[in-house]
Amino acid sequence: MDVTAGSWVAAESVGARAIVDRPLAGVVVRTRGGSLALRVAVERLRALGCEVGADGTPPPAGAPAGWLGVVAAPFGGPGEALPECGISWSGPVGLPMANERDVQAACGIAHVHGRASGGPRALRLDYASVCAGVLTAQALTAALLALLRGGTALAVRTSVAQAALLALTQYLAVATGERSDPPFPRAAREGHGRPPFRSADGVWFEVETFEAERWLRFWAVLGAGPRAVAVGWPAFQQRFATATCVLPSELVDVAAAVRFPDVVAAGAECGVSVLPVRAADAPLVPAPASPWRLRGLSGVAGPALPPLARDVRRPLAGLLVVESTNRVQGPLAGHVLGLLGADVVRLEPPGGDPLRGVPPMAGPTSARFLALNRGKRALEADLKSGAGRRAALRLVADAHVFLHNWPPGRAGAYGLDHDDLAPVRPSLVYAQAGGWAEALPPPQPMGTDYLVQAYSGVAALLAGPGEVAAPSLMTLTDVLGALISAEAVVAALVARARTGTGVRAETALIDAARLLRATAAPAATGPLNAVTVTDLAVMAHDPAFADVLDHTPHAVYSRAPWTFAPAAHPEEAP
Known part of the structure; x- marks a missing residue:
C-alpha cells in the first residue's frame, strides 16, 4: 500500500520545496498551559509549519506542565482521532516535582553539574525543561509521521523528569557499571585546578x-x-x-x-x-531560517515509506537508520531514533568502536557506550578503503536515514556525502550532526561540547554573581544537540513522506547553545529541594525510579522519555 499517495497530492499543490522547508504545513495544534517545556515545543512546531494557538483553558490534571493536541491535519482519514501530547513534571517518577529546580535536584542534574565544585548545584538554566520541549515537539511530529504511514493516531505522554534522566543516562551507566577504579579522579598532590x-x-x-x-x-x-x-x-x-x-x-x-x-x-x-570564554550576550552568526537546515536532495520520488500497522505504537518502526557516529551527540541521536522504533545499524571501524572497551564495563562492553548504543546492530567497515565504502553503499541502498557526526570534509573524503548517496538512494534522509555549522569560518576548531559552551556564551549564563564563567562539565550541548539532531531526522522523514524525495538535515551543537541562550531567564536561588540526589547509584535503586530506569545485570540506564498509546477520539479528548 502506498501510504503517501494522498499526501503526495497535497505536497504537489503546496510545492515540494515548501513542504521540505515546513514539513508540518497544514497542521493545526491547540495548546493548554504555559511552562517553558510547552513554549519550547510550540516554537519548534511553528518552525516546522504548524499553526499553533492556545485555547485559553488550564492543562488537564495529568499534564500540569502543558498539553498539545492536533485539531487538523492534511493527512489521515476524516473523523479519525488525531495525535496529542501531555507533559508533566514527574511523569512515572514516584516523587513530587512541580518545577525545574525540583527536577534538577531529584533526578541528578544538580549532582552531576555540581561534581566539579564539590556538591549538588542547580544549573542556572532550565535545561531539563528545554530538553523536554524538544522531545515533545519531536514526539508529536513522530506521531504525525505515524499517521502519514497509515498508523493509528497516538497519544504521547512525557515529563521534564524523563527528559532529565535521558540527559543523564551515560552518567547513570558509569555510576552503576562494573568499577575497579575510584569513580572520580583524585586531586594531584601538588595542588589542583580545572578548566577554563x-x-x-x-x-x-x-x-x-x-x-x-x-x-x-x-x-x-x-x-x-x-x-x-x-x-x-x-x-x-x-x-x-x-x-x-x-x-x-x-x-x-x-x-x-x-x-x-x-x-x-x-x-x-x-x-x-x-x-x-565569551560573555552571555556575545554576538553569534545569525541563526539559519530553519533550526534543522532542511533542504531537498533530488526531485526523484522514491518508494513510499513502509506502512505502519495500526497496532504498532512506535512511530519509526519499520524504518532503517544507518549511522556512522562517535562519542555522545551522534550516538545519542541514533539512540533516540531507536527508542522511537527505528532499526539502527552502526558502521564501525575494523575491530569495533574503541569506546566499547572504555571502563567501567557492563559485561564485555563499556557501560557508557551501551547507554548510547543499546539495541543497535553493528557492521565493521573501513570507510577509507574501497571495500568499506562499497559495504556502506550496500547498506545505505536499503536505508531510510543515514546519520553521521563526522568533522567537516570527512564525508567527501569517504565518498559518502549526500551527493554521493543520492544516486544509490534518491529518497534518503541524509542527517549530519555537527559542531559549528555556519557559526565559525573554516578552518573550524573542534566541534565539542565545552568549546561550544565557552564560545557561545552558555558558560557565562551558568555563572553566578562574581563567579568565573566556566562550562558545565555535564555535557549540555552534546545531549541537547543530539535531541535536536533526532528531531531533525523525524521532521525530514515527514517531508520525505509528503514529497517522496530525499531530504538533507544538518544540525550542530551551536544550535543547542542558541536554544539555551534564547530560553535563558533569571535563575531561581536558594536551597535545592530536600529530595536532592547525591549519588546516582543510590538513585538508580530507589523504588521511586523503578518505572523509568532499565536495570540490567551489569548497569542501569534510562528508558524512553515518552510513551505512546492510541489517542482518544475528538469527543473524548481532554
Whole structure:
C-alpha cells in the first residue's frame, strides 16, 4: 500500500520545496498551559509549519506542565482521532516535582553539574525543561509521521523528569557499571585546578584535543613540565564521562604566564583547539531560517515509506537508520531514533568502536557506550578503503536515514556525502550532526561540547554573581544537540513522506547553545529541594525510579522519555 499517495497530492499543490522547508504545513495544534517545556515545543512546531494557538483553558490534571493536541491535519482519514501530547513534571517518577529546580535536584542534574565544585548545584538554566520541549515537539511530529504511514493516531505522554534522566543516562551507566577504579579522579598532590584557564593578559579560555600527543606538545610549548602534563591528561580525557576535571596546579600557573595570542599560536602549532570564554550576550552568526537546515536532495520520488500497522505504537518502526557516529551527540541521536522504533545499524571501524572497551564495563562492553548504543546492530567497515565504502553503499541502498557526526570534509573524503548517496538512494534522509555549522569560518576548531559552551556564551549564563564563567562539565550541548539532531531526522522523514524525495538535515551543537541562550531567564536561588540526589547509584535503586530506569545485570540506564498509546477520539479528548 502506498501510504503517501494522498499526501503526495497535497505536497504537489503546496510545492515540494515548501513542504521540505515546513514539513508540518497544514497542521493545526491547540495548546493548554504555559511552562517553558510547552513554549519550547510550540516554537519548534511553528518552525516546522504548524499553526499553533492556545485555547485559553488550564492543562488537564495529568499534564500540569502543558498539553498539545492536533485539531487538523492534511493527512489521515476524516473523523479519525488525531495525535496529542501531555507533559508533566514527574511523569512515572514516584516523587513530587512541580518545577525545574525540583527536577534538577531529584533526578541528578544538580549532582552531576555540581561534581566539579564539590556538591549538588542547580544549573542556572532550565535545561531539563528545554530538553523536554524538544522531545515533545519531536514526539508529536513522530506521531504525525505515524499517521502519514497509515498508523493509528497516538497519544504521547512525557515529563521534564524523563527528559532529565535521558540527559543523564551515560552518567547513570558509569555510576552503576562494573568499577575497579575510584569513580572520580583524585586531586594531584601538588595542588589542583580545572578548566577554563586564565592567560597572562586576563583572557579565560578552553582547550580541546582527543590526542595525548597533541596535549603533551601543547603544554610543552607553553612551558609545563612533563610530569604535570602526564598527570593531567587522564582527568582531561575523561571529563566527558566523569563531569570532573582535576588538573595539576602547574598547568593553571603555566597558562597564567602566557599571553592569549601566544596560547592560540601554540594551539595552532600543536593541533589543539583554543577558544575564549565569551560573555552571555556575545554576538553569534545569525541563526539559519530553519533550526534543522532542511533542504531537498533530488526531485526523484522514491518508494513510499513502509506502512505502519495500526497496532504498532512506535512511530519509526519499520524504518532503517544507518549511522556512522562517535562519542555522545551522534550516538545519542541514533539512540533516540531507536527508542522511537527505528532499526539502527552502526558502521564501525575494523575491530569495533574503541569506546566499547572504555571502563567501567557492563559485561564485555563499556557501560557508557551501551547507554548510547543499546539495541543497535553493528557492521565493521573501513570507510577509507574501497571495500568499506562499497559495504556502506550496500547498506545505505536499503536505508531510510543515514546519520553521521563526522568533522567537516570527512564525508567527501569517504565518498559518502549526500551527493554521493543520492544516486544509490534518491529518497534518503541524509542527517549530519555537527559542531559549528555556519557559526565559525573554516578552518573550524573542534566541534565539542565545552568549546561550544565557552564560545557561545552558555558558560557565562551558568555563572553566578562574581563567579568565573566556566562550562558545565555535564555535557549540555552534546545531549541537547543530539535531541535536536533526532528531531531533525523525524521532521525530514515527514517531508520525505509528503514529497517522496530525499531530504538533507544538518544540525550542530551551536544550535543547542542558541536554544539555551534564547530560553535563558533569571535563575531561581536558594536551597535545592530536600529530595536532592547525591549519588546516582543510590538513585538508580530507589523504588521511586523503578518505572523509568532499565536495570540490567551489569548497569542501569534510562528508558524512553515518552510513551505512546492510541489517542482518544475528538469527543473524548481532554
